[in-house]
Structure formats: C-alpha cells, structure tokens
Amino acid sequence: MAFLEITDLTKRYGAETVALDGITLSVERGAFVVIIGPSGAGKSTLLRCINRMIDWGSGEIMLDGVAVGALAGPALRRHRSRIGMVFQHYNLVNRLSVLENVLHGRLGAMSSLAGVLGLYSAEAQQEALRIVQMLGLEPQLYKRCDQLSGGQKQRVGIGRALIQNPALLLCDEPIASLDPNAARVIMDTLAGINRTLGITVLVNLHQVDVALRYAGRIIGVNQGRVVYDGPPAGVTRDHIAMIYGAEADELLIERQVTDVAA
Amino acid sequence: MLPREYLLRRRVWAGIGLAVIVALASGASWLTDFDLARALRAFPEAAGWAVANFVPDAAAWRRLPKILDKLNETILMAVASSTVAALFALVFAIAGARTTAVHPWAGLVSRGVATVFRNIDVSAWALILLFSFGQSAYTGYLALFFVTFGFLVRVMIETIDEVSTDSVEALRATGAAYTAIISQSVIPACLPRMLSWLLFMIETNIRSATLVGILTGTGIGFQFDLYYKSFNYPAASLLVLVVVLAVLAIEVSSNAIRRAVL
Numbered sequence: 001m002a003f004l005e006i007t008d009l010t011k012r013y014g015a016e017t018v019a020l021d022g023i024t025l026s027v028e029r030g031a032f033v034v035i036i037g038p039s040g041a042g043k044s045t046l047l048r049c050i051n052r053m054i055d056w057g058s059g060e061i062m063l064d065g066v067a068v069g070a071l072a073g074p075a076l077r078r079h080r081s082r083i084g085m086v087f088q089h090y091n092l093v094n095r096l097s098v099l100e101n102v103l104h105g106r107l108g109a110m111s112s113l114a115g116v117l118g119l120y121s122a123e124a125q126q127e128a129l130r131i132v133q134m135l136g137l138e139p140q141l142y143k144r145c146d147q148l149s150g151g152q153k154q155r156v157g158i159g160r161a162l163i164q165n166p167a168l169l170l171c172d173e174p175i176a177s178l179d180p181n182a183a184r185v186i187m188d189t190l191a192g193i194n195r196t197l198g199i200t201v202l203v204n205l206h207q208v209d210v211a212l213r214y215a216g217r218i219i220g221v222n223q224g225r226v227v228y229d230g231p232p233a234g235v236t237r238d239h240i241a242m243i244y245g246a247e248a249d250e251l252l253i254e255r256q257v258t259d260v261a262a
Numbered sequence: 263m264l265p266r267e268y269l270l271r272r273r274v275w276a277g278i279g280l281a282v283i284v285a286l287a288s289g290a291s292w293l294t295d296f297d298l299a300r301a302l303r304a305f306p307e308a309a310g311w312a313v314a315n316f317v318p319d320a321a322a323w324r325r326l327p328k329i330l331d332k333l334n335e336t337i338l339m340a341v342a343s344s345t346v347a348a349l350f351a352l353v354f355a356i357a358g359a360r361t362t363a364v365h366p367w368a369g370l371v372s373r374g375v376a377t378v379f380r381n382i383d384v385s386a387w388a389l390i391l392l393f394s395f396g397q398s399a400y401t402g403y404l405a406l407f408f409v410t411f412g413f414l415v416r417v418m419i420e421t422i423d424e425v426s427t428d429s430v431e432a433l434r435a436t437g438a439a440y441t442a443i444i445s446q447s448v449i450p451a452c453l454p455r456m457l458s459w460l461l462f463m464i465e466t467n468i469r470s471a472t473l474v475g476i477l478t479g480t481g482i483g484f485q486f487d488l489y490y491k492s493f494n495y496p497a498a499s500l501l502v503l504v505v506v507l508a509v510l511a512i513e514v515s516s517n518a519i520r521r522a523v524l
Contacts, residue, residue: 051435081437091432093451104446108437115442157432164436 001065002026003200004050004168009059011045011224019045020056021224027202029167032194034203034215038244042224043204047170050202051083052076064167081108084161084199086190088173090153092160094146098137101145101156102128105163124163131159135189151182158189162197169193171203175210183207187214208240316499325497329485329504335399336481337508340467343403347410348460351376354411355418361427362440362448372415380412384470388477397479405474410463417459418452426451454524461516468512472505 004027011020019042027033035043048054050061052068061068063079071079084105092101106124107115120128132141135155145153154174161169171190175183191214194201205211211218212232220228220235220243228239291298356362358372382390387405395401429447438446475483482505489498 053431053435077437077439079437080435083435085432085435087428087432089428091428093426093429093447095454096450104433104438105436107433107439107442107446110438110442112439112441115439116445118446160432160436 001062003029003031003064005060005062006046006050007060007062009046009049009056009061011042011049011054011056018224020049020059022059023221023224023226025219025226025229027200029200030194030198032191032201032203032214032216033219034205034211034217035219035221036205036208036211036243037221039206041221041243043221044172046221047085047172047202047204050168050170051080051085053080053085077108081164082167084164084166084169086154086157086161086169086171086174088176090145090150090157090177092145092153092156095144097142097144098132098140098148098156098159099128099142102132102159102163105160108164127163128159131162135159149182150178151185154178154182154186155189158186158193162193166199169199169201171201173204173206176206183210190214208235208244315495316502317496318500318503319496322494322496322500326500326504329482329497329501332482332485333504333508336471336475336483337468337512339399339403339481340406340471341464343406344410344460344464344467347407348414348456348463351411351414351418352456354415355422356444356448358415359419359422361423361430362444369419373419376412376415376419378412379408380416382408384409384474385477388474392478399478399480401478402471402474402480405478406467406471409470410467414456414459414463418456421452421455421459422448425455454520457523458520461519465509465512465516468509 006023006025009020009023010018012018021042023042023046035046037043045054049056050063050068052071056069063083066079068079093104100118103118103120103124106120110119129138129141132138135158137152137155137159140148140152145156148156157174169190174190175186178186187210190201190203193199203211203214212235215232218228218230218232218235219226220239222243227242228235290296354372354376357364358369358376360369363369384405387408388401391401391404395404426448429451430443433443433447471481472483472486475481475485476487478484482501486498486501489495489501
C-alpha cells in the first residue's frame with residue numbers, strides 16, 4: 001500500500017458547488033508531486049482534506065495506513081502534527097519573532113499546558129536555531145515577522161513546518177504571492193527538503209512552467225477531477241487545454257514561443 | 263444616456279437630498295419651538311455669565327482636596343469597571359469569533375448578548391440599576407461595566423476575525439490544542455488592538471462616570487451636582503477644570519501606552 005491513498009474523494013460546498021468530484025490517487029513515500037489547475041479547481045480543498053482541516057462528503061484518505069476520516073480528538077491532533085503545511089499568505093503571527101513562529105510548529109507535539117505557556121524544550125530551541133540557520137534566516141532570528149520580505153516570511157513558514165519533523169509537507173500555492181526570484185528560492189528550498197530529508201512533498205501551483213521544472217510527478221485537476229496524472233515529460237498541449245481550457249493553452253504556447261525567440 | 267444627462271440627474275438628486283435635509287431640520291425646529299437664531303444670539307450672553315460666575319475663588323480652592331478625592335474615586339471606578347469588563351469580553355469574544363468559535367451558534371449568542379448590553383445607554387443602565395442597588399457606587403460601576411462589556415465583545419470579535427484567522431489556521435494544521443492556539447496566536451496577534459480599545463473605553467468611561475455619578479449620587483458627578491444646585495459656582499467651575507485636566511492627562515498617557523505596545 002502506498003504512503004498516501006486517496007479513494008473516490010468527494011466534497012461539496014452547499015448544494016451546488018462540487019469542490020472534489022471522485023478524486024482517486026496514490027502517492028509513494030518521498031515523492032515530489034505538483035498539483036496544477038485553475039483557481040477553484042479544488043486543489044486547496046484536496047490538500048486541506050489530507051490533514052483534515054476540512055471534512056469531506058464521501059470517500060477515504062489513508063495516510064501511512066491510518067484512515068484519516070475516522071480520526072478525532074488527540075488522534076487527529078497527532079495526525080496533523082506529522083504533516084507540515086505551508087500557505088500562500090504564510091499565516092505567521094506577524095507581531096512575533098522568527099524564532100517564536102518557527103517554534104509554533106512544535107505546539108502540536110506538546111501538552112496543552114506547556115503549549116499555553118509556550119514552554120518549548122531546550123531540544124526544540126536547538127532544533128529551531130538549526131532550521132533557521134539552514135534556511136538562511138539567522139540574522140533575522142529575533143526580528144518581528146512584519147519586518148520581513150515575502151520570501152523571508154515564506155521561509156519562516158517552511159521552518160515552522162520543518163520543526164514538526166513531518167512525514168509529509170503540504171504546500172498551498174507557496175509562491176503565488178512572491179516575486180520570481182523569491183519564488184525560485186522557495187521552490188529550490190522545497191526541492192532540497194524533498195531530496196535531502198526524504199520528506200514527501202505535495203505542492204499546489206498555478207504556474208505550469210514552474211510545475212514542469214520542479215515536479216517529479218504532475219497531477220492536473222479541473223472541476224474537482226483528476227484530468228492528468230503522470231510525469232512532467234508527458235504533459236502535452238492537449239493536457240494543458242484540458243486542465244486550463246482552450247484559451248489558456250494559446251496563452252501558454254505564445255509564451256513558449258517568445259521564450260524561444262528570446 | 264448621454265454623460266450630460268447622467269450628470270444632470272446626479273445634480274438633481276443632490277438637490278433633492280439637500281431639500282429633504284433642510285425640510286427635516288426646519289420641521290423639527292418648528293415642532294420643538296427651537297429657534298437657531300435665538301440660540302446663537304444667546305451664546306455671547308451665556309458665555310458672559312460663565313466668565314462672570316464660573317471663576318474659582320479662594321473658598322473654592324480650599325475644596326480642592328475633596329474634589330480630587332472624588333475625582334480619584336471616579337477614575338478608579340472607570341478603570342476598574344473597564345478592565346474587568348475587558349476580561350469578560352475577551353472570553354465571550356473568543357468563544358464567539360468565527361475564527362475561534364467553540365460552537366457554530368456561539369457567535370450568535372455572544373453577539374446577541376453584546377448587542378443588548380451595548381445598545382442600552384449607560385444612563386439608562388444607571389436608572390435601571392438604581393432600582394436594585396440604590397444610590398451607591400455599585401450602580402455606577404455595573405452600568406459602566408455592562409456598556410463596556412457589550413462594546414468590547416463586539417470590537418474584540420472583529421479584531422480576532424480580522425487579525426488572527428490565518429495564523430489560527432496554521433496552528434490548527436500543526437495539531438496544536440485549542441488553548442495553545444489561543445495563547446500563542448490569537449492573544450499575541452490581537453493584543454495591541456484590544457489594548458487600544460480598552461484604553462479608549464477607559465477614557466470614555468471617565469467622562470461617562472461623571473454623568474452617571476449625577477444619577478447614582480457618587481463620585482465627582484454628584485459633587486458637581488451638589489455645588490451647582492447650591493449655587494456654589496466657583497467650586498463647580500474648579501471641579502469642571504479638574505475633570506478636563508484629568509481627561510486630557512488620561513488621554514496623553516493612554517496614547518503613550520498605545521505607542522509603546524504597537
């Protein structure tokens with residue numbers, strides 16, 4: 001059985017909006033999977049089902065042999081603590097320091113009382129320092145996060161996920177709010193984490209070119225369905241058209257042409 | 263429709279609006295026998311009377327210790343009622359805010375309770391409470407407490423939903439417990455704004471407490487009432503002067519606190 005098994009997952013918002021329409025896929029341990037699709041295709045919903053930030057209608061998710069749908073209470077918290085999550089808008093507590101925001105990743109593994117008081121162990125503090133150094137944020141360690149650039153904030157977000165010592169990293173549009181340079185740094189960081197730490201990474205993107213460059217495997221989603229699942233090399237113009245619609249395809253082709261000309 | 267017609271129509275509507283306001287104002291004045299011209303003409307005369315009579319004399323200055331004592335009592339009551347109300351409001355706001363709701367209905371209950379407390383004016387509360395508590399400091403304290411509580415629940419709910427939604431989602435995703443999320447994310451993110459609102463309410467309550475004191479027979483408001491009704495205008499004027507200075511001093515210090523925290 002694969003590390004992550006999603007079977008016939010369906011999720012509706014209200015009576016009419018179908019976010020996920022029978023998604024079935026499996027992911028091997030250590031994979032780097034990029035999910036692409038237009039806004040509203042269900043990419044975010046899919047990621048948030050995996051760590052049960054939202055509940056779904058029918059279907060099942062198995063992570064490492066555990067049925068995610070049946071989890072509740074402390075077991076659900078333990079499940080979430082094994083999955084790191086990185087957000088488009090970083091979702092940091094802006095008034096707190098880089099150190100504190102990274103340490104927040106340990107709250108899931110702490111007792112309620114220690115969590116309330118913010119009593120992080122010496123080991124956690126050491127680990128936070130190591131991760132901050134690894135991400136190149138040491139000069140900013142005690143800086144408040146509202147003083148950081150977007151790219152630095154996102155690295156703090158990644159640090160918060162890494163200190164959880166996660167088996168799986170879910171990244172929801174991690175570069176959508178960043179300039180191209182910062183975006184490249186973040187994607188390189190995620191690829192490095194996948195390669196050196198062996199953490200399975202699932203990334204939602206809407207930049208097809210970035211997806212094709214970094215992904216070990218592409219999953220194309222449109223209107224809550226998987227319309228492509230395979231290696232980046234196998235993605236054709238027809239697939240892009242199926243994922244994004246015909247007009248987007250023309251746009252992309254045009255850009256590739258100008259790329260070649262440049 | 264031509265631009266000329268559109269602009270003409272806009273001007274006609276503006277004219278109609280202005281006419282309605284003028285009609286309402288003159289209608290209300292006519293019904294209540296209010297004569298704006300006479301009120302304005304009476305102004306210099308009133309000012310002259312105030313200058314002639316509202317001057318602290320030597321006898322008034324001898325009453326200063328008593329006035330300061332009453333002022334102290336009033337300020338302490340305002341501070342005590344505001345801060346205790348803020349603590350209660352924080353609990354209700356956390357329970358009721360969408361981001362941190364303990365139950366989908368909690369927001370409705372919390373907002374409903376706050377609306378009732380807020381929309382009954384502080385003087386109305388004082389009159390209602392007079393029946394049960396009589397003319398005592400309790401009546402004033404509770405009247406201020408209720409109104410402050412109602413107001414702060416509302417602004418705190420808005421603050422929580424505005425400021426901390428993203429970071430709460432991130433901490434939920436790490437598997438952190440509810441109490442840890444509140445103490446590590448909601449409180450640090452919202453504290454400056456909440457404190458700012460509390461300071462605002464303390465300022466407001468010092469002014470309100472003076473008025474409420476007239477009704478409840480306590481504090482500086484009652485002292486003013488006594489002097490005024492016994493035609494001791496010099497003492498009354500000194501009292502007003504002291505209150506104005508106190509309000510200004512409180513405003514300056516609360517601004518300093520705000521700057522330090524933000």
